[in-house]
């Protein structure tokens with residue numbers, strides 16, 4: 312593991328992720344107004360949420376002795392159907408390849424521009440190729456019109472159109488190589504600065520430079536350095552993020568074209584890249600994870616790099632079906648606030664079946680679920696990083712509601728103790744601690760709801776729940792990053 316330290320003190324080893332049955336030692340989030348209880352979340356991976364990767368599967372055999380009949384029987388097993396939009400679908404996969412080529416050339420300005428130009432032009436071509444097949448696609452005008460309407464207000468999609476015209480008809484994009492530094496001292500004290508830097512400086516170079524000049528007063532918190540390429544006409548959005556977002560919107564319309572043609576998986580052959588399997592994940596995980604060449608975060612207290620552990624779970628029917636089989640039927644309606652009681656009931660059932668509950672965030676737009684994220688953290692710094700990534704995902708998905716589901720330790724404060732000052736002892740380290748299932752909902756329009764349900768584990772392994780209760784205190788601090796994203800979006804659209 313790489314560590315960062317400007318002193319000779321050996322960094323403390325990174326604690327292991329929290330496992331069943333032990334406290335994570337996080338500080339309970341403080342709540343303005345009612346410092347009555349402490350809670351801290353314990354993240355436990357849910358088996359059914361484990362990332363599914365294709366490893367070691369040979370899907371590209373060059374053998375020439377495969378018979379036609381063998382292929383036919385394989386297709387029959389997989390229930391594949393002809394691709395209803397082969398040109399557009401193939402071009403979408405090309406975009407995915409171009410995106411990786413652009414990411415791989417991040418430190419080389421000319422190669423980056425070259426690959427980005429190809430990526431933007433191909434992103435634009437997907438819809439043109441799709442439109443050429445309008446006559447053979449059922450109900451095209453309806454669903455394509457709806458998709459066009461849904462992306463018409465999307466600033467990144469509008470930028471893609473203009474960028475393609477600039478590349479083809481005018482000149483190159485005005486690209487800037489930047490570094491963004493973000494210092495987070497706690498949930499409420501944050502500082503950010505953006506620098507224009509030559510692309511040859513890596514995140515590691517910039518981090519070492521900043522740590523060497525760190526003021527003595529700053530000895531706690533975390534520092535993130537992010538390398539960015541931006542265009543003059545889209546200054547707030549990093550270009551790999553922007554193109555990943557545009558790619559996700561196109562996946563959406565190509566998926567609809569297949570769905571309307573009653574095709575689940577099509578016969579379009581997968582590519583050599585493991586992540587390029589012809590599936591319809593809105594934004595594939597490979598485009599969401601930033602490796603440390605693009606973003607590097609260091610815990611200033613220990614000098615250690617904080618690894619980004621969370622991941623985005625794609626919403627698909629298969630996941631819904633697996634959940635139904637495992638936990639039974641659940642009908643959930645309404646926005647993030649209205650869903651809190653039902654989701655708490657659902658979380659109780661998941662805990663009863665699995666004996667542990669992974670920390671998860673649901674992202675909603677109105678009463679529609681638009682994203683799901685599993686979050687993992689092992690200390691306060693990694694928890695903050697996870698919540699920043701949640702906020703980032705909220706902005707990307709234009710979510711206006713979030714539900715956070717977790718297991719938590721709950722403990723009453725000592726008489727006269729003010730949890731808002733100093734460093735209160737974490738709930739998990741207090742003798743009067745109790746376990747709880749905890750669900751918080753917040754919305755962009757400022758509403759908030761928090762419910763929890765205490766439980767005990769019997770020796771037999773059975774779990775006994777107390778009745779669910781509402782917590783009327785304010786929004787917990789750990790959701791501040793999400794609130795800040797919404798405030799920023801509101802001020803930029805005013």
Ligand SMILES: [Zn+2]
Pocket residue numbers: 393394395396397400569577578579
């Ligand atoms: Zn297809």
Ligand SMILES: [Zn+2]
Pocket residue numbers: 407411584586587595597598
């Ligand atoms: Zn990929």
